Amino acid sequence: MTQRTGTAKAPGAAAASGGLPPAGTARPRRTAREVPYLAYLIPATVLFAVVIAVPFGMNIGISLTRWSGVGPLKWVGLANYRQLIGDSQFWAAFWHSAVFIVAMAFIPAFIGLILASALIDRVSTGFGLRTASVLRACIYLPQVLPIAVAGIVWAWILDPESGALNRVLSDVGLGSLAQDWLGDPRLALLTVMGVLVWIQIGYPVVIFMAGLQRVDPALTEAAEIDGASWWRRLWRITVPQIRPEIYVVLLTCTIAALRLFALIFVMTQGGPGDATQVPSYFSYQNFFQYSQVGYGAAIATVLTLIIVVLTTLFLRAQSGSQRREG
Numbered sequence: 350m351t352q353r354t355g356t357a358k359a360p361g362a363a364a365a366s367g368g369l370p371p372a373g374t375a376r377p378r379r380t381a382r383e384v385p386y387l388a389y390l391i392p393a394t395v396l397f398a399v400v401i402a403v404p405f406g407m408n409i410g411i412s413l414t415r416w417s418g419v420g421p422l423k424w425v426g427l428a429n430y431r432q433l434i435g436d437s438q439f440w441a442a443f444w445h446s447a448v449f450i451v452a453m454a455f456i457p458a459f460i461g462l463i464l465a466s467a468l469i470d471r472v473s474t475g476f477g478l479r480t481a482s483v484l485r486a487c488i489y490l491p492q493v494l495p496i497a498v499a500g501i502v503w504a505w506i507l508d509p510e511s512g513a514l515n516r517v518l519s520d521v522g523l524g525s526l527a528q529d530w531l532g533d534p535r536l537a538l539l540t541v542m543g544v545l546v547w548i549q550i551g552y553p554v555v556i557f558m559a560g561l562q563r564v565d566p567a568l569t570e571a572a573e574i575d576g577a578s579w580w581r582r583l584w585r586i587t588v589p590q591i592r593p594e595i596y597v598v599l600l601t602c603t604i605a606a607l608r609l610f611a612l613i614f615v616m617t618q619g620g621p622g623d624a625t626q627v628p629s630y631f632s633y634q635n636f637f638q639y640s641q642v643g644y645g646a647a648i649a650t651v652l653t654l655i656i657v658v659l660t661t662l663f664l665r666a667q668s669g670s671q672r673r674e675g
Contacts, residue, residue: 360494413425442628451542453603454606455599462595491548491551492548520637541613545609628651632652633645
């Protein structure tokens with residue numbers, strides 16, 4: 350029987366040294382399997398630089414100049430940003446964006462939660478999963494349509510002279526309710542909000558239905574046995590368990606509302622007057638209609654920074670909520 354020679358290391362010696370090699374010993378080189386993983390970051394890095402970082406840097410540079418789009422640029426520093434502070438049209442555009450956040454994020458999230466719960470709890474159990482799937486697809490259909498196409502269709506429906514809505518109201522004896530839906534400054538903003546709710550509502554329904562699949566049915570069954578109503582089970586049991594999906598819907602829809610452009614361009618072009626003006630369309634006007642490229646770049650820069658700040662706040666709120674639950 351042979352006996353091993355040498356001293357054995359203490360079991361905690363490696364841990365105590367933090368897994369580092371002894372002093373004077375060369376660090377181990379990366380293995381051939383570790384190095385190639387870095388190559389997978391190259392396409393995403395190049396794409397980010399070309400599509401986002403470089404154009405955004407150029408936009409910031411242009412925002413510090415006064416330029417008509419042709420000819421030499423004139424350096425003006427922060428003059429465009431100082432002009433923004435006193436521009437009432439700029440602040441009105443951001444106020445309209447805040448209103449559109451309600452129409453694209455909060456109202457669709459609330460209605461979508463109710464519809465998703467009804468499809469899961471009522472329709473799928475009473476009429477089958479196929480019926481629930483068909484209804485979900487019908488609700489999601491406006492999301493499939495290009496937003497410009499949806500805007501053109503709604504502009505035709507809401508036309509005061511030949512629009513389908515006013516004709517239907519007249520045919521059923523409610524002609525007194527016919528309005529110039531997009532031409533009246535008092536109604537245009539509310540009308541666009543209604544169209545946005547119609548377009549956006551399918552997105553939270555699909556997200557919430559996916560989240561509801563992981564809700565423990567034993568909890569809702571126990572609450573139902575205890576006499577809790579459907580509404581109480583929804584708000585006390587379902588909502589806390591799909592909180593991550595709610596954060597995702599609110600975040601993505603808020604960003605979409607701040608970036609809203611195509612629908613405004615097709616339906617109202619910011620009018621009547623400035624009743625439906627939004628920052629993205631205001632920036633577009635300064636770029637291409639007023640030939641104030643530097644000022645339009647400043648608007649776009651501020652809008653981007655606001656989106657970044659709101660995204661950061663949403664993500665921090667979500668992570669803080671998850672830590673409290675954990």
